[in-house]
Amino acid sequence: VAASESYPEELLYNAEHDWARIEGGEAVLGITWYAADSLGELVHFEPPAPGDSVQKGRSYGEVESVKAVSELIAPLSGEVVQVNEKVRGAPETVNEDPYGDGWLVRIKLTDPAERDSLLDVEAYRAVVAES
Amino acid sequence: VATTLRRTPLYEKHVEAGAKLVPFAGWEMPVQYQGVIAEHKAVRTDAGVFDVAHMGELEVEGPTAGRLLQHVLSNDVTKLRPGDAQYTLLTNEQGGIVDDLIVYRLEDCRYLLVVNAANRDTDYEAIKERELRGSDVRDVSDEYALLAVQGPKAIDRLGLPHAKAFTWAMGEVDGVEVMVNYTGYTGEEGVELACMADDAPELWDAILARGVTPCGLGARDTLRLEVCYPLHGNDIGPRWDAISSGLGWVCALDTDFVGADVLRDVKSRGPERKLVAFRMTEQAIPRQGMAIEGGGEVTSGSLSPMLEVGIGLGYVPAGAGAPGTELTVDVRGRPRRGEVVPKPIYKREE
Numbered sequence: 001v002a003a004s005e006s007y008p009e010e011l012l013y014n015a016e017h018d019w020a021r022i023e024g025g026e027a028v029l030g031i032t033w034y035a036a037d038s039l040g041e042l043v044h045f046e047p048p049a050p051g052d053s054v055q056k057g058r059s060y061g062e063v064e065s066v067k068a069v070s071e072l073i074a075p076l077s078g079e080v081v082q083v084n085e086k087v088r089g090a091p092e093t094v095n096e097d098p099y100g101d102g103w104l105v106r107i108k109l110t111d112p113a114e115r116d117s118l119l120d121v122e123a124y125r126a127v128v129a130e131s
Numbered sequence: 132v133a134t135t136l137r138r139t140p141l142y143e144k145h146v147e148a149g150a151k152l153v154p155f156a157g158w159e160m161p162v163q164y165q166g167v168i169a170e171h172k173a174v175r176t177d178a179g180v181f182d183v184a185h186m187g188e189l190e191v192e193g194p195t196a197g198r199l200l201q202h203v204l205s206n207d208v209t210k211l212r213p214g215d216a217q218y219t220l221l222t223n224e225q226g227g228i229v230d231d232l233i234v235y236r237l238e239d240c241r242y243l244l245v246v247n248a249a250n251r252d253t254d255y256e257a258i259k260e261r262e263l264r265g266s267d268v269r270d271v272s273d274e275y276a277l278l279a280v281q282g283p284k285a286i287d288r289l290g291l292p293h294a295k296a297f298t299w300a301m302g303e304v305d306g307v308e309v310m311v312n313y314t315g316y317t318g319e320e321g322v323e324l325a326c327m328a329d330d331a332p333e334l335w336d337a338i339l340a341r342g343v344t345p346c347g348l349g350a351r352d353t354l355r356l357e358v359c360y361p362l363h364g365n366d367i368g369p370r371w372d373a374i375s376s377g378l379g380w381v382c383a384l385d386t387d388f389v390g391a392d393v394l395r396d397v398k399s400r401g402p403e404r405k406l407v408a409f410r411m412t413e414q415a416i417p418r419q420g421m422a423i424e425g426g427g428e429v430t431s432g433s434l435s436p437m438l439e440v441g442i443g444l445g446y447v448p449a450g451a452g453a454p455g456t457e458l459t460v461d462v463r464g465r466p467r468r469g470e471v472v473p474k475p476i477y478k479r480e481e
Binding site: 002041043044062065069 | 162163166167168349353414415416418433434436463465
C-alpha cells in the first residue's frame with residue numbers, strides 16, 4: 001500500500017526530490033514521497049557498492065518503476081557504508097515507507113558543511129508545489 | 132510549439148477515477164489508475180477495461196472493397212466471411228510495415244479496419260491512394276468509441292456469450308448496443324466493444340459496475356509485451372520488413388499485395404535480422420533503444436509483472452536469434468545478461 005503524501009520536518013532535501021537524515025558523521029539517503037509517487041511502484045533498485053564514494057549533486061544509483069527510470073542524486077558527499085538490502089529485494093518498500101524502511105543508502109560524510117546548502121522542509125514543499 | 136491533445140469521450144471518467152493522464156499519439160490518455168502492476172494482474176486473473184477510443188476506424192465499402200483490401204493488406208482477406216476478423220498488415224513497396232491492424236468483415240461488401248491511433252491518417256491516405264472504382268474509403272474514427280474488456284472473467288462479467296477468437300457479433304451490454312469483437316491485445320480471452328461515441332460514458336459505467344478493473348496504457352503495454360504482441364512504432368514499422376519482424380505468418384505470400392515480391396525474396400534468402408523475445412538472467416530492466424551486444428537493439432522492454440524479471444523484444448542478427456542463445460544488453464553502461472526465449476514470454480500454467 002502506497003504511503004500518503006508527507007515530508008518530515010527533521011529531514012533535509014534537494015530539488016531533485018532526494019532526502020537526507022544526518023546522524024552524527026553519517027547520513028541516511030532516500031527519495032521523497034513525491035519522487036516515489038511520480039515514478040509509480042518501484043520494481044528495481046540499482047545501488048552503489050559499499051565503499052563507493054558519492055558526490056553531492058551527482059548520480060549514485062538508479063530506481064526504476066515499470067514505466068520509468070530515475071537517477072538518484074546525492075544530496076551530500078560521502079562514502080557508502082551500507083545499502084538497504086530490504087529495498088534491493090523489495091523495491092516497493094520505497095512507495096510504502098519512503099522515509100522509514102524505504103531508505104536507500106547510509107554514507108559517511110566527507111564534507112558535513114554541505115548540509116547548509118540543502119533545503120529545509122518549507123523550501124522543499126515550495127519545490128514540490130512548482131513541480 | 133503548443134500542441135492540443137485530443138480527448139476521448141471517456142476523458143471525464145478517467146479524471147473521476149483518479150487516472151494519471153499522459154500524452155500518447157496526440158491524445159491525452161490514462162497511463163494508470165491505481166498502479167500498473169495491480170491493473171496488469173487484474174487482467175491476468177479476472178477482468179480489466181481499457182479506453183482504446185483513440186484508435187482509428189476506417190470503413191471500406193463497395194463491390195470492389197474486397198479486391199482493394201486484398202491488394203493493400205498482407206493477409207488473405209478472401210478467407211473472411213461476414214462475422215470474421217483477421218490480424219493483418221498494411222505494407223509498403225519495400226515490404227515494410229506501415230501499420231498493423233485488424234480487419235472485420237461487416238457485410239459482403241463492407242469492411243471495418245481498426246488501426247493504430249498514430250497511423251490513422253497515414254493508413255487512410257495509403258488506402259485512398261489505391262482506391263478502385265467501386266470502392267469507398269472513409270475515416271469513421273470520430274463516430275465510434277472502443278473499449279477493450281480483457282481477462283479470463285471478462286466475457287462472463289459482461290454477460291456476453293463466449294465465441295471463437297477473431298469473430299464479431301452485434302450485442303448489448305446493459306442497454307447499450309455494441310459491436311462485440313472477440314479480439315484483444317493482452318493474450319487473455321476478452322472482447323473489444325465498439326459503440327457510438329455518445330454511448331461510451333454509459334457503457335464505461337456499466338462495465339465498472341460489473342466489477343471490471345479500469346486499466347491504463349501502462350498495463351496494456353506490459354500485458355502485450357509478456358505475450359510478444361509487437362507495438363507499431365517500437366517493434367515494427369516501415370523500416371523493418373514483415374518477415375524480419377516475425378510476421379510472415381500474416382503475409383499471404385501467394386497473393387499479390389503491396390511489397391509481396393520483396394517479402395518473397397527476403398523469405399527465400401532468409402532475413403539478416405530477427406525480432407526476438409528475451410528475458411534477463413541478471414537483475415536489470417531492458418528499455419527501448421538499448422544496444423544488444425553484437426549489433427542488436429532493444430525495441431521494447433519492461434519488468435514482467437507476472438515473471439518478475441526484465442523482459443523485452445529486440446532485433447538481433449538472425450544467427451543469434453535461436454531460443455536459448457545468450458545475449459548482453461547495455462543497461463546505461465552496465466552489461467547485463469539475458470537469453471532469447473520462445474514467444475510468448477509468459478503463458479499461464481494450466
